[in-house]
Amino acid sequence: MKKLSILVVYALLSISVFAQQALWGGQNIVSPEIGPDNKVTFRFFAPKAIKVQLTGDFLAPQKIDTPFGKVDAPGMVDLKEGKSGVWEYTTSEPLEPELYSYSFIVDGLKVIDPNNVYLNRDVATLTNIFIIGGGRADLYKVNNVPHGSVTRRWYNSPTLQMDRRITVYTPAGYETSGKQYPVLYLLHGMGGDEEAWVTLGRTIQIMDNLIAEGKAKPMIVVMPNGNVALEAAPGESSLGFSKPSFQLPKTMEGSMEESFPDIVNFVDSNYRTIKKKSARAIAGLSMGGYHSLHISKQYPDLFDYVGLFSAAIMPDAKVKSPIYDNMDEKLKIQFNKKPKLYWIGIGKTDFLYKANKDYRKKLDDKGYKYIYYESEDGHIWRNWRIYLTEFVPQLFQ
C-alpha cells in the first residue's frame, strides 16, 4: 500500500476532498491546538477578512440586548492576523478541564471552524467542541475501557398512537452476561430530543467511564424524545430535513407524563431489566426535570431514584391536565413511600434558581428528604454533564 501513488490515494477519497483548500494550498492548519499548559490556540484561514473573532463558553460572558433586556451570552475576542492570512488567538490563561464550545465570527458572520469536524447541534445552532482533559472532564472522553452499546430504535406508544424513536445505552457485557440490569430514564430539555444526552450530554462516555472505574453500577440508560408531538429528532422522522424547532403544543401539558408508562413497558419487555421500583431511576434537565418531577409523583411505585437537573417547576396555574392536579397530595404519597434518592441540582445563576428554592422550601416544610447540589453558572449543558456525573454514582447502591 505504501507504494500506491498519492494520486490514486486522493482519487480514492473521492472528489469532495478537492474542495479542501488545506489539501492543495499548503495550509495545514491545526485548530484548536491544545498546548501542554492547556492554553488553547484557535486558527482561521481568511486572507480577505477584515475582522475575525472568536466566541466561546470559556471566554468571559458578555451582556447582549434582547427584547427581554440584557442577558448573558458567550464572550468574544478578536483574532490577530498573522502570516499568509492565518488569524490566531491563544487563550491568556490555561483552560480548566471541561468540554468547551466555540465558533468564529468573520466580518460579522458566524462560521464553524473548518479545521474541526467535531460539532454539537443545540436546537438549530451548530458549534464546534473540544475537551480539555483532566479531572471530571476525563469522564467526557472516550477512554480505553469496555464500551457499552448504543441503539437507536423505535417503540410504539399505544397512548400516543405513534411509533417513536428512542436511544438506549446498554452497558459493556450486556449482550452476553445473561444478567438483569437497573434502568435510568434520562430526559432532555425543551430544545432537545433523543440525541441530546448522547451528543451534548456525553452520556455514553460518562456511563462507560463511571462503570469502568467501579463508581457506577452497570445500568441501562433510556433516552426518549420528550416532545410528544414529534416522532423523532430532526432529520430522523418523515418530517425530513425540516428546520428544527421546539414544539410548544405538546411538551409541558401532560402528554409526556401520561404516555410515559408506554416507554417503561417497552423497555421492560425488550431488555433484561430488573422490573421493580428499586431498580428504576428517572432524571432530566430543565423541561426533562419537570417531566421527571411529575412522572415520579404520578406513578409513585415506579421510580425509587429521581433527579431534577435545573428543573422547570411549573406548571403554570392555567395549564389543565389531570397530571398536574392535586400536586401536594401526590407529593405526599410519593414521599411517604420514601424514595431512596430525590436529587435536586441547580446553578447559582440559573433563571430557575428561585423556582427551585421555592420548591425546596415546600419539600422542607413537609419534611420530605432530598439531596441538594448547587453549582456555579446557569442553565447550561456544562452543568447537566456535571449533575449526571454526580447523580449516577448514587443509583442502585
Place this chain on the structure above:
Amino acid sequence: MKKLSILVVYALLSISVFAQQALWGGQNIVSPEIGPDNKVTFRFFAPKAIKVQLTGDFLAPQKIDTPFGKVDAPGMVDLKEGKSGVWEYTTSEPLEPELYSYSFIVDGLKVIDPNNVYLNRDVATLTNIFIIGGGRADLYKVNNVPHGSVTRRWYNSPTLQMDRRITVYTPAGYETSGKQYPVLYLLHGMGGDEEAWVTLGRTIQIMDNLIAEGKAKPMIVVMPNGNVALEAAPGESSLGFSKPSFQLPKTMEGSMEESFPDIVNFVDSNYRTIKKKSARAIAGLSMGGYHSLHISKQYPDLFDYVGLFSAAIMPDAKVKSPIYDNMDEKLKIQFNKKPKLYWIGIGKTDFLYKANKDYRKKLDDKGYKYIYYESEDGHIWRNWRIYLTEFVPQLFQ
C-alpha cells in the same frame, strides 16, 4: 403550556440560542427552499460580504488545477444580494430527485449554511445536504414505514488484538420475531469509517424502505471499520477529537481481509443469523470493493453474494501479503463454486473505470459469470447509493 411566556420558553432553550442572529434580528431565512417545481433557492445572510457563491454537486462541474493536472470539482455560481443583506440564488432548472450537497463561499471562505443543520462529513469536510424527493430518491428519505434498529457497539478482534467499533442494522421486527436473518456486510472506502454508509450512504433509510416495499428481504446489515489501524470513527476512539485522516499503513495490505472472519464470528454469535454461505453477502465501495473482492475469494465458502461498487482492483504488484498471492487460482476456486451473484458497478467517468474493465475482461476470458451495472458520473456517493439500491433487491432471493 401555551400560557408560558415566550421569555421562559427561550430561557428554557439555554443560552446558545441567543447566538442565532435569526432569532432576534428579524431574519427568518429558509435555505434551501425547495419549490413546488423542484427549483431550489439558496439564501445567505451576509450584509458585509462582497461576494457570495454557492458550490454544489447539482451545478455543472468545473475543472480545477491540482498538482496532478486538471480534475473535475463541483460547480460554482454567484448569489445575488437582495434586500437586508440576504443573498439568493435559485437554480435555473428543476433538480432531479436525488440527495445533494452544497456549501457557500463568502469572499473566498467556504462556510456551511447556518440555516440548514443537516450535514454530512466526508473525511474532514462538512457539507450541507438536502433531498429532492421522487423516484429512487424517495428511498433515501425517512418514510412512514416500519423502522429497523441501528446499534453502535464494539467487537473484539482476536486477529488484530483490538476492540473495534461496528455499526449494525437489524430490520424492523428483529427483536421480537425469533426468526433467523441473512446478513449483508457493507464496507466503506478509504476515507470512510463505520459511520459512512449510515450518513453518506443513507443505508438505514434504503433498507427500511426497500424492505417495507417488499423489494428486499429483511436482513441484517453489518458496517465495520475498514481501517484496521483504527479502533473507531473520528471522535469515537481514545484518539479523541483529533483531525480525521485516512490511514495508509493498514488499509490495503491484507490485514482487513485476514481479520474479517473475526467480524463474521462476532455477528454469527451475537445475532440470530442464518449461518451459511447462501445467507451472506459482502459488498463495498472503492477500497471496500477491493476488500470485498479479496475477502470473498480468500474465503470462498463464506459469501454467495458479492458486490463491487467502483472497486479498486489493485493490489499494486509490490504489496506483499498472502491474501494477494495466487489471485487467479483463488478466483477459479471461488467461481467454480458458482456464487449466486457477483455484481460489478461503476460510473462511466470513474478513474477506476479501466481497471474495472480489465478485471471484467479477466472474468469474461475465464467464463466467470457476473452482473454488470454501468452508471453515469464517477467516484461519488451518489453512485454508491444507487448501487446499493440495485444490489440489495437481488440478495437472498
